[in-house]
Amino acid sequence: MADYDLAIIGGGLNGVSLARDAAGRGLRVILFEQGDLGGAASSATPRLIHGDLSVLERRGFWRVRRALAERRIWLAIAPHLVRPMRFVIPAHSEERPPWLLRAGLYVYDGLTNRGGLPPSVTLDITHHPVGNALKRPFGMAFEYSDCVVDDSRLVVLTALEATERGAAIRTGARCVRADRTDTWRLAVVDRGHRRAITARALANATGGWTPMVADTVLRQP
Ligand SMILES: Cc1cc2nc3c(=O)[nH]c(=O)nc-3n(C[C@H](O)[C@H](O)[C@H](O)COP(=O)(O)OP(=O)(O)OC[C@H]3O[C@@H](n4cnc5c(N)ncnc54)[C@H](O)[C@@H]3O)c2cc1C
Structure with missing residues (x-):
C-alpha cells in the first residue's frame, strides 16, 4: 500500500488549495515545497x-x-x-x-x-x-x-487548514525525482536529507516550473 493517496509538488496557491481540498475529502496527502509556502508567483499577484x-x-x-x-x-x-x-x-x-x-x-x-x-x-x-x-x-x-x-497569508492559512484536515506539508523539501510504476515513488531532498515516499497519485503544482519538473523530475513509462 502506498504511503499517501496524493503527493503534491509545489506550495503555491494551487498546491495548498489542492492539499486542503483533497485532505478535506479524506485523502492522505503530502505536499513538498522546495522553498517557502507562497514564495513564488503566489506572493506576486495583483492581490x-x-x-x-x-x-x-x-x-x-x-x-x-x-x-x-x-x-x-x-x-x-x-x-x-x-x-x-x-x-x-x-x-x-x-x-x-x-x-x-x-x-x-x-x-x-x-x-x-x-x-x-x-x-x-x-x-x-x-x-x-x-x-x-x-x-x-x-x-x-x-x-x-x-x-x-494579502496573497502570502492566503497561501499560508490555506496550508494551515490543509494540515488541520490531516495533510502533511513539508517546506524546504525539493522533489528531485518521481518514478511512476504501479504507484508514484518520489525522491525528495527534505532539509538536506534524502527521503523516499510512495503515493497513488501525483500533482505537479509547480506553476512556472511545471514544464521543467515534467521534463526533468517526472519519469513515466
Ligand atoms: C490573491 C491572488 C490574486 C490573483 N489574481 C490574479 C489575477 O488577477 N490574474 C491572474 O492571471 N492570476 C491571478 N492570480 C494567480 C497568480 O498570478 C499565479 O498564477 C498563481 O498564484 C500561481 O500559483 P501556483 O501555485 O500555480 O504557482 P507558484 O505560486 O509559482 O508556486 C509553485 C511552487 O512550486 C515550487 N516548486 C517548483 N519546483 C519544485 C520542486 N521540484 N519541488 C518542490 N517544490 C517546487 C516553487 O518553489 C513554488 O513555490 C492570483 C493569485 C492570488 C493568490
Whole structure:
C-alpha cells in the first residue's frame, strides 16, 4: 500500500488549495515545497479577489458571474483576510466612453448578490479628493467595489487548514525525482536529507516550473 493517496509538488496557491481540498475529502496527502509556502508567483499577484471587470468587455458574463460568486464566498468565510475596497475609474474622452463604463459597472453590480458591498456610483471629481491625485483634469469618474487580500497569508492559512484536515506539508523539501510504476515513488531532498515516499497519485503544482519538473523530475513509462 502506498504511503499517501496524493503527493503534491509545489506550495503555491494551487498546491495548498489542492492539499486542503483533497485532505478535506479524506485523502492522505503530502505536499513538498522546495522553498517557502507562497514564495513564488503566489506572493506576486495583483492581490485582488475580483470578478475581473475587463472580461465583461469580451462578453465573458458567466466567467465574471462565477468569479463574483467566489468573491462573495471568500468574504463570508474569510472576513479576517479578505477586505472590501473601493476602486475609481476616471472617465476620459480619449478612452472608453463614460456610458460604456457606467453600463459595464451596472452589469458588474447586477451579476451577483454583492454580499453587502456598496454598489458603483458616478462621481464628479472636479472638486473631489479623488481628483486631486490625478495629473490630467478629469470631470467624471466611476467608483465600484471589489476586494483585496494579502496573497502570502492566503497561501499560508490555506496550508494551515490543509494540515488541520490531516495533510502533511513539508517546506524546504525539493522533489528531485518521481518514478511512476504501479504507484508514484518520489525522491525528495527534505532539509538536506534524502527521503523516499510512495503515493497513488501525483500533482505537479509547480506553476512556472511545471514544464521543467515534467521534463526533468517526472519519469513515466
Ligand atoms: C490573491 C491572488 C490574486 C490573483 N489574481 C490574479 C489575477 O488577477 N490574474 C491572474 O492571471 N492570476 C491571478 N492570480 C494567480 C497568480 O498570478 C499565479 O498564477 C498563481 O498564484 C500561481 O500559483 P501556483 O501555485 O500555480 O504557482 P507558484 O505560486 O509559482 O508556486 C509553485 C511552487 O512550486 C515550487 N516548486 C517548483 N519546483 C519544485 C520542486 N521540484 N519541488 C518542490 N517544490 C517546487 C516553487 O518553489 C513554488 O513555490 C492570483 C493569485 C492570488 C493568490
